[in-house]
Amino acid sequence: MKIRYLRWSLLTVVVGALTWMALGNGERSFEAYCPFGGxxxxxxxxxxxxxxxxxxxxxxxxxVAILVLTLLAKKAFCSWVCPIGFLGELLSKIGIxxxxxxxxxxxxxxxxxxxxxxxxLAAVLFFTxxxxxxxxxxxxxxxxxxxGMGHGTLGNVTILVMSLIAIGSLVIPxxxxxxxxxxxxxxxxxxxxxxxxxxxxxxxxxECGECQTACPxxxxxxxxxxxxxxxxxxxxxxxxxxxxEETLNLKLKL
Amino acid sequence: xxxxxxxxxxxVLSTMFGGYFLRHAFTQPTTSAIFESSQSGGNLxxxxxxxxxxxxVKCKGTANFFTKLYTDIAGISxxxxxxxxxxxxxTYNPKVISPDDIRAIMEKPIRxxxxxxxxxFTCLEMK
Ligand code: SF4
Ligand code: SF4
Numbered sequence: 475m476k477i478r479y480l481r482w483s484l485l486t487v488v489v490g491a492l493t494w495m496a497l498g499n500g501e502r503s504f505e506a507y508c509p510f511g512g513x514x515x516x517x518x519x520x521x522x523x524x525x526x527x528x529x530x531x532x533x534x535x536x537x538v539a540i541l542v543l544t545l546l547a548k549k550a551f552c553s554w555v556c557p558i559g560f561l562g563e564l565l566s567k568i569g570i571x572x573x574x575x576x577x578x579x580x581x582x583x584x585x586x587x588x589x590x591x592x593x594x595l596a597a598v599l600f601f602t603x604x605x606x607x608x609x610x611x612x613x614x615x616x617x618x619x620x621x622g623m624g625h626g627t628l629g630n631v632t633i634l635v636m637s638l639i640a641i642g643s644l645v646i647p648x649x650x651x652x653x654x655x656x657x658x659x660x661x662x663x664x665x666x667x668x669x670x671x672x673x674x675x676x677x678x679x680x681e682c683g684e685c686q687t688a689c690p691x692x693x694x695x696x697x698x699x700x701x702x703x704x705x706x707x708x709x710x711x712x713x714x715x716x717x718x719e720e721t722l723n724l725k726l727k728l
Numbered sequence: 729x730x731x732x733x734x735x736x737x738x739x740v741l742s743t744m745f746g747g748y749f750l751r752h753a754f755t756q757p758t759t760s761a762i763f764e765s766s767q768s769g770g771n772l773x774x775x776x777x778x779x780x781x782x783x784x785v786k787c788k789g790t791a792n793f794f795t796k797l798y799t800d801i802a803g804i805s806x807x808x809x810x811x812x813x814x815x816x817x818x819t820y821n822p823k824v825i826s827p828d829d830i831r832a833i834m835e836k837p838i839r840x841x842x843x844x845x846x847x848x849f850t851c852l853e854m855k
Binding site: 477480481484501503509529530531532534535536537538539540542543546547550551554555670673708710713720723724725726 | 729730731732733734735736737739740741743744746747748749750751752753754786787811814
């Protein structure tokens with residue numbers, strides 16, 4: 475079975491379950507499952523012993539689970555569970571078909587743009603900790619989509635922000651994940667340490683570059699032996715794209 | 729040594745389910761309030777307990793807000809809320825106030841800062 479179909483099936487189940495909850499079913503709100511909520515809660519919990527706004531213990535336990543997962547398998551959460559990553563991936567696939575030409579972003583610009591997600595993380599934490607409210611919900615695609623532009627979104631401002639993210643994702647693959655996701659920024663140091671990595675066998679590699687073309691994050695497994703980049707989500711697209719048997723594999727490496 | 733690529737979905741599923749069950753390790757705050765004895769009216773021995781599952785009681789802030797709704801209500805002696813279970817436990821004097829009255833208080837629409845009114849709490853179950 476193609477691993478991508480397995481991954482997409484799991485993501486479809488996640489999206490289905492969140493939609494079911496967002497429609498008012500189940501015991502908890504869909505927001506209760508967001509691990510980033512665990513980060514947003516930490517300050518309130520340590521200072522006042524209370525969860526921020528609509529957040530609760532499940533947000534915190536999901537955060538712990540994701541940190542463990544990231545230490546083991548890098549940002550696997552992003553490509554195997556996160557509905558926004560899934561949406562970004564689908565939009566990128568559509569973008570490749572409908573956007574004329576190939577939009578190339580240089581490595582140095584890419585590196586500078588990636589700093590935006592740290593600004594995004596700092597802004598979310600600053601405002602949440604300062605106010606004790608989830609006041610940036612209006613800019614959060616996860617909340618805006620699953621709440622159906624619910625309480626806390628900002629009408630036209632939210633629509634504009636979501637449209638820009640969608641257009642960005644059509645033009646630059648994984649636009650939100652690469653440049654804006656605050657959870658991705660928070661996971662970076664843990665992902666860097668992630669034990670299970672993509673490993674390239676130099677002897678069988680023919681340096682065709684198919685792995686880099688297939689990588690949604692534009693990473694280049696062909697330039698390294700062990701891929702340590704914190705952006706790798708272990709989606710395994712590169713492994714499946716590689717034409718040489720047993721050339722790209724997963725290995726344990728500190 | 730190479731690892732099977734199926735290790736990734738296995739790890740994803742096990743950590744996600746692990747996270748779901750780990751939630752019990754992080755308790756959510758409980759608030760409790762004992763109201764003035766005069767508020768309960770009559771004899772404390774006559775008091776009954778009413779447990780309500782309340783949609784809307786989900787954190788310490790909402791639990792405090794919920795508790796305030798009953799601060800000046802005659803017939804209620806104590807109120808404990810457990811945010812993690814969305815639960816409120818009342819002791820009340822049935823000669824002064826009925827479970828339906830208690831329910832009506834929490835479900836009454838509340839005036840918001842922007843002038844509109846909204847029902848914040850819904851009683852899903854009473855025992
Ligand atoms: S796709 Fe495989 S063979 Fe081609 S460059 Fe990448 S690792 Fe080497
Ligand atoms: S390097 Fe391979 S596993 Fe990592 S994100 Fe890119 S395609 Fe996915």
